[in-house]
Amino acid sequence: MGAFLDSLRDRVPSDRIVTDPDVIAAYAHDQAQWAPHGSPAALVRAGSVKDVQGVVAVCAEHGVPIVPRRAGTGLSGGANALDGCVLLSLEAMDAIVEIDPAERLAVVQPGVVNDALRLACAEHGLWYPPDPASAPWSTIGGNVATNAGGLCCVKYGVTRDYVLAVEAVVGRGEVVRLGRRTAKGVTGYDLCGLLVGSEGTLGVITEITVRLRGARPPERTIVGYFDDLRSAGEAVAAVTAAGIVPSALELIDRHCLRAVDAWRNMGLSADADVLLLGRTDLPGEAGEAEADAMVRLFAESGATWSARSEDEAEAEALFAARRLAYPALERLGPVLTEDVCVPRGLVPEMLSRIEATAAECGTHIANIAHAGDGNLHPLIITPAGDDAARERAQKAFDRIVADAIALGGTVTGEHGVGLLKRRGLHDELDPAVIDLHHAVKAALDPAGIFNPGKIFGTPD
């Protein structure tokens, strides 16, 4: 290890290398509280692509694993340290290199915070849509690594849909540019798209070119109150079946509302067990019609109350509560986070099964969901230090994953596999498909240094 650190210091400025275990400890895991993590050998706070190149070259030479990380807001353990690894933090590479209004694109370093990019684009009348609930803290680099989704994705797509090009350090330290700046392009394989969502296992992304849209149109908000998860799910399926593509369709239950209110004292009412929050951004009459249709479909699906929100501040508070639900629940105890995604028509069935699982396993499950996508986040909450509760939670987790797969769904809609969903990945994918993953990984990471074991490694 001494020889390794000496080589590292030859390539990377010393003030960027941290070996103090107390400092490193804060970087050793992301927000997946249930995922294990090891003890890193060093933390490198890269300041440039040259620093990253140095780390990769030295790690390749010495066979030391690299775990890239940005803000550490991941929910699957993808950025968790491996024993003896270099934690390669890209937080300091946080420049917005360029915003080009004519070509509608932006070039950013990986450490740029999602909301910071959105704000900078807004100054040019432009919009970067992908909006994970973690947008105030998570970075574009992390969003790209996990192919993050968010609230507006039901209409506007996920991170991969916006990544035009990346610069990455791959192999043994080669810097490559993948993708393009043009609107279209098919020169060679879509290696840029392959890197998106690869959770740091194929290289370290050092720059990202994203596509932008015109300024976000104003939205109308529709609120529905429901007595149970299933009827809220029926409303989601009804909206989809009616051919409506809302600009958001979010579910949040009473547990989450209360947790947020207890934390932030937002004066949220929780007059229902489950809330659906719909939005439409169609202009003029089309928007009026879509909003009216959602109010009606909510009611027909069993809402005890549904209406267009006439109070913009109230609507904003409800969406803010949706975004804060996860950190609010974390305050109550370790949260085991699901991220299953099912066909939209099966949302009611999946929500019913989640309720049944909570009852059968004797565990507490709060629910938020990008319901319009079929992407559900049952959040399993256990009192800290209660081993029996922990076992029941794990049982519920496994059952929800199995149900999602049985319904033709997927284990992870937007959080990534990391460590937590590895077992689910092995349940979901055929062995022949996992073999293809190993082949691609071996081909692009011949030294085996990039976040090894994550995604499709053998689960514990």
Add this chain to the structure above:
Amino acid sequence: MGAFLDSLRDRVPSDRIVTDPDVIAAYAHDQAQWAPHGSPAALVRAGSVKDVQGVVAVCAEHGVPIVPRRAGTGLSGGANALDGCVLLSLEAMDAIVEIDPAERLAVVQPGVVNDALRLACAEHGLWYPPDPASAPWSTIGGNVATNAGGLCCVKYGVTRDYVLAVEAVVGRGEVVRLGRRTAKGVTGYDLCGLLVGSEGTLGVITEITVRLRGARPPERTIVGYFDDLRSAGEAVAAVTAAGIVPSALELIDRHCLRAVDAWRNMGLSADADVLLLGRTDLPGEAGEAEADAMVRLFAESGATWSARSEDEAEAEALFAARRLAYPALERLGPVLTEDVCVPRGLVPEMLSRIEATAAECGTHIANIAHAGDGNLHPLIITPAGDDAARERAQKAFDRIVADAIALGGTVTGEHGVGLLKRRGLHDELDPAVIDLHHAVKAALDPAGIFNPGKIFGTPD
């Protein structure tokens, strides 16, 4: 070869195997008239995934290359036969397996013609957007192999944006399903997206699940007449810079209009050297405003005439002429097709350079373009059998490719690399990126049988 054909007959029904050279000859190349092709050993008209599996297994065992093909409408030679190869035709696998209106997806076999899918979707009030000009003949399988674009892609994206999942036969005959049926999903690498646009070099796609949209909204058409390419290009750049995303923005010049009219006698007027055809599909007042803005921007950019088309039949005829331009020009002699794509703001500069290249090389270049995408199709026409003209054409081709790369563009926006654009690919991509291509290819095609030499193989 005898042993190989015997093995093939053991695995694939004899009536699906063709060895008659006269029959095979018609399948030996696509529509890239300048690309070379070899002599295939056999043609297999697969009727099922089992047939495809048989072909792949036997070819892997005997080291025989497979060139997959569907309708043969490709414009880069991607489906051209290699010496001694099996031409694996998937035309007979032309079933629309499923259209699911609730989930807004369709499952099709690769031989389904693009327009046939669009028609079938329309019966459910749904829309499959990608619309290459070849849509009446080209197949979804071929569209997926090349990641085809089309007219509406300026607003609605390309084929890859619509492919949710594929079934493919890979390796030595393994059948794998890649991708998902859900709206979102990040379980593992995006191997589905990797196969899209891989031109048959990573496996044979046997089924495709595509995302659909709601019924296409009605459109307004805007027509602009221009005296030269550059001013039409200025109008394109002005539309983009104004933040307008038209549902189509096509360029067609007088040569193409005349060629179509001479062929189909459509009574097209050609009162200008260059036409721009814009469309907007925004509803209500927003659509009115966008149409008016395009009329104004065309005029301000130097149009000699610009107006909204009040005659739907005339507008349709102009778009039909755009779609028929390529086959119409083909009647006049071998066409060497460009497919460069440049940043939208540089469309005027690129069009100027194309005009200059035509003059300097003494060659005849007609122009059509998905101008709103920056995707230009200069079509270099030579009299059959005129070797000197052929040399001048090749020189012009190379100069246009070099200009596109110099302007930050790409060699191929939507046609694929095939054989014709291989030299351009090597000019465009860094050697380190080409190395990654070879590594991926070797990893996923260990037997080296899938369309070897296409895309990034050493150009002649």
